[in-house]
Amino acid sequence: MRARHAYSALLLALGLVAFSHASPPEKEGSTSTAPADDAAAAAGIHGGEDPGNALARIISENWDSLFEEGSGGVSGLLHRKRKMLGDLGFKPHLESKNEDEIEVEEEDEDEEPRKLQLIKIPAMNAAKTGPMASMTTTTTTTKPTPKFFARRAPTPSTKQVKTKSTKPLWGGKSATIETNGDPEDEPTGSTQRNCAWQTYVTGRRANVAFPDLHAVYQVLVMTGVTDRRIFRIRGTFPSKGVRYFSLQANNPESSVPISTIMDFEVEPDTDSGVNPYQVGLDSGPVGTYTINVTPTGKEGLPNELALCAHGKCDRSRVNAVIIMRFYTADPDLPDANSKTDPPGADNPRLFGYEGPPSVERRSNSKWNPRWSTVATCDQSRPTQFTKVINDNYKDSVPHFEPPTAHNLNNNFMLYAGQASSDDDGGMYANMDAAYLMSVAYQEAVPEYTDRLVAKVTGYLPLTPRNFEGIPKIQDWKTYDVRYHSFSTMGLNLEGGPTMDTIDDGAITRFYESKTPEGEQWDRRFSMVVAQDPSETCGAYNATEDVFLSNSFKGQAVNFWAILNRQLVPKATHSKNLDQSFGSARMQCTASNRKPEDCRDPRVLEDILGKYYPKVQWYTCGDSGDLVPITKTLTEKLQGL
Numbered sequence: 001m002r003a004r005h006a007y008s009a010l011l012l013a014l015g016l017v018a019f020s021h022a023s024p025p026e027k028e029g030s031t032s033t034a035p036a037d038d039a040a041a042a043a044g045i046h047g048g049e050d051p052g053n054a055l056a057r058i059i060s061e062n063w064d065s066l067f068e069e070g071s072g073g074v075s076g077l078l079h080r081k082r083k084m085l086g087d088l089g090f091k092p093h094l095e096s097k098n099e100d101e102i103e104v105e106e107e108d109e110d111e112e113p114r115k116l117q118l119i120k121i122p123a124m125n126a127a128k129t130g131p132m133a134s135m136t137t138t139t140t141t142t143k144p145t146p147k148f149f150a151r152r153a154p155t156p157s158t159k160q161v162k163t164k165s166t167k168p169l170w171g172g173k174s175a176t177i178e179t180n181g182d183p184e185d186e187p188t189g190s191t192q193r194n195c196a197w198q199t200y201v202t203g204r205r206a207n208v209a210f211p212d213l214h215a216v217y218q219v220l221v222m223t224g225v226t227d228r229r230i231f232r233i234r235g236t237f238p239s240k241g242v243r244y245f246s247l248q249a250n251n252p253e254s255s256v257p258i259s260t261i262m263d264f265e266v267e268p269d270t271d272s273g274v275n276p277y278q279v280g281l282d283s284g285p286v287g288t289y290t291i292n293v294t295p296t297g298k299e300g301l302p303n304e305l306a307l308c309a310h311g312k313c314d315r316s317r318v319n320a321v322i323i324m325r326f327y328t329a330d331p332d333l334p335d336a337n338s339k340t341d342p343p344g345a346d347n348p349r350l351f352g353y354e355g356p357p358s359v360e361r362r363s364n365s366k367w368n369p370r371w372s373t374v375a376t377c378d379q380s381r382p383t384q385f386t387k388v389i390n391d392n393y394k395d396s397v398p399h400f401e402p403p404t405a406h407n408l409n410n411n412f413m414l415y416a417g418q419a420s421s422d423d424d425g426g427m428y429a430n431m432d433a434a435y436l437m438s439v440a441y442q443e444a445v446p447e448y449t450d451r452l453v454a455k456v457t458g459y460l461p462l463t464p465r466n467f468e469g470i471p472k473i474q475d476w477k478t479y480d481v482r483y484h485s486f487s488t489m490g491l492n493l494e495g496g497p498t499m500d501t502i503d504d505g506a507i508t509r510f511y512e513s514k515t516p517e518g519e520q521w522d523r524r525f526s527m528v529v530a531q532d533p534s535e536t537c538g539a540y541n542a543t544e545d546v547f548l549s550n551s552f553k554g555q556a557v558n559f560w561a562i563l564n565r566q567l568v569p570k571a572t573h574s575k576n577l578d579q580s581f582g583s584a585r586m587q588c589t590a591s592n593r594k595p596e597d598c599r600d601p602r603v604l605e606d607i608l609g610k611y612y613p614k615v616q617w618y619t620c621g622d623s624g625d626l627v628p629i630t631k632t633l634t635e636k637l638q639g640l
Contacts, residue, residue, distance in 0.1 A: 182204040187205075188381070192383045193384065194375070195374065195383065197218055197379070198383040199383055200219060201216075201217040202338045207338075212503075213498055216325070216349050218324040220322040221252070225317065228363075232291060232360050233291040233357045234290045235288065235357030237287060237289060238352035238354055241349075241466075242352040243464070243482060244263060244327040246430075248431060249293065249306065249307050250428050252320070257430075258307060258309050259306040260431045264277040264474070266291070267303055269287060272287040272288040273288070276474065277474060278474060280468075280473075290303060291303045326351065327483050327567065328352070329485075331504075331506075331508040333466075344379065345379040356376045359376070405439065408629075408631055409630075411615060412612065413598065414588055432568050434566050435563055436604075440559070442557075451620045452530075452617065453618040454618070455526065455545075456527040456614070456615045458611065459525070461480035461481045463479055463483060464482065480580065482567050483567040484564075485504065486502050486562060486565075487548075487563045488529060488560055489562075490560055491560055492557075492559040507527075508521075514544075528545045528548070529549075529562055530549070531549065537624055537626040539618055539626055580611075583607065588603065
């Protein structure tokens with residue numbers, strides 16, 4: 001199949017952390033949100049979205065403009081969007097005799113070109129919903145008004161002549177992607193198409209949506225998946241340096257996670273060897289795995305990943321956005337992260353120190369299904385997705401509503417992806433992760449100078465070393481969480497970059513090296529966060545503290561945050577509540593708690609115990625002395 005589809009900026013948030021961001025607050029206790037992301041809105045069509053729903057949504061997003069004088073209504077809107085639709089692979093024939101009809105080209109060996117017909121649907125709320133963006137009619141209590149809704153017109157019985165777009169969607173152009181990453185690592189050359197693993201995100205490549213710098217986020221997009229035309233991912237289990245990996249299917253239209261499979265849940269191929277995340281390396285050779293991706297997840301195949309929520313699809317053809325995450329952390333090995341990576345395709349971490357997993361697609365034949373391999377993209381060259389990342393992140397700062405308790409002592413709060421209590425975790429959220437967040441706004445402190453310093457202290461939860469050291473990854477009963485890290489995020493920087501990350505492996509190496517022989521480190525740590533170790537006004541002691549930078553490419557950042565990330569707590573296996581961020585999220589959002597409980601450090605400290613990180617904020621005085629900020633978040637919550 002060579003169907004043409006379009007992908008919006010939402011496809012690119014990747015949920016690395018699932019954040020949106022914002023302009024800094026103008027003053028204490030208030031925030032000012034950034035303008036809507038016009039570039040993202042203009043992108044128009046979500047990845048693999050059914051064309052009928054896609055046009056319905058475009059109309060919905062431009063609903064108010066349809067009624068402006070001289071707009072030309074729906075027909076005028078489509079004329080204004082014509083170039084965009086063409087660039088995204090849609091072939092509109094707006095000169096059709098029926099002005100409420102638009103033809104969409106499908107370059108598919110099995111299907112005819114399709115037409116979309118705009119029909120009138122009553123009982124829609126223009127101010128709130130606009131035209132419907134799904135095939136299900138809803139009713140509101142507002143006065144019925146005729147609106148437009150896009151649906152697929154019946155395919156004509158006579159074969160239509162396929163036309164070729166004069167401007168291919170993904171095609172042969174040379175492109176250099178300019179994002180927050182290292183210029184040496186950005187892809188160059190001709191744009192690739194029809195290949196697997198189309199893009200990835202690290203601190204060197206793209207660096208958008210706040211990635212953990214110890215992680216690699218590989219992205220696979222597959223279109224036109226049906227019950228018979230499924231695909232599978234085949235690879236070798238990582239066996240060295242990878243603390244965690246997973247595959248997650250996401251809805252390409254809403255960006256909501258649909259299903260996930262964690263490393264220890266993957267069953268190895270028959271007679272291939274073992275899954276080290278289940279039994280370690282002593283039980284046999286490292287095995288291979290096969291992940292079967294199907295619409296419903298109910299085909300009875302091993303390691304099956306569903307593309308439709310609750311196994312129910314609202315269409316026969318669905319599309320897949322698969323994110324494969326590799327977190328590299330090992331206290332017994334040298335640090336391996338975006339700061340130490342070699343550029344581009346030479347980076348051994350790209351697929352967890354193994355070769356790229358192969359992607360195979362099953363044919364649509366009912367009687368003789370065959371598997372064919374999809375070529376793997378050259379990781380040093382751009383694809384359609386690296387181009388869209390560049391177009392939509394280079395000049396934009398997506399909307400973000402941070403906590404208003406910036407610069408207050410002990411202001412780590414449970415963070416679900418947005419400030420609102422009803423947030424679902426954000427775009428492309430990792431279903432295996434939970435976060436705490438502490439926000440800093442440089443100019444909001446009364447004792448404002450050009451430097452703001454944080455000192456974070458606490459106890460590091462026990463994490464595994466690797467498959468052979470103690471604790472072992474496979475022995476989940478012997479440690480608290482699989483992975484733990486701190487990152488600094490530039491909240492008002494384009495694209496949402498991560499500035500620095502320190503993981504549990506680096507913290508463990510530092511303090512074990514300071515612990516006398518024969519003694520055991522008690523897991524207490526002290527971390528200083530500032531622009532540079534030499535600019536902390538004495539807060540940083542190189543023999544006692546680890547350091548986390550809040551500068552981006554050597555420049556000071558005015559509005560930033562410390563993100564404390566945890567993956568796969570013991571509760572994931574035991575199903576019992578513990579002192580992990582994941583358990584705190586479950587307890588804070590329980591029906592018997594108020595939404596604001598998730599932001600009260602007293603509640604969090606009660607749940608997390610000694611694992612709740614304490615933060616003390618400082619500025620530098622005129623004479624270079626350290627000036628502590630005295631107000632705490634608890635005092636703010638109490639109105640003091």
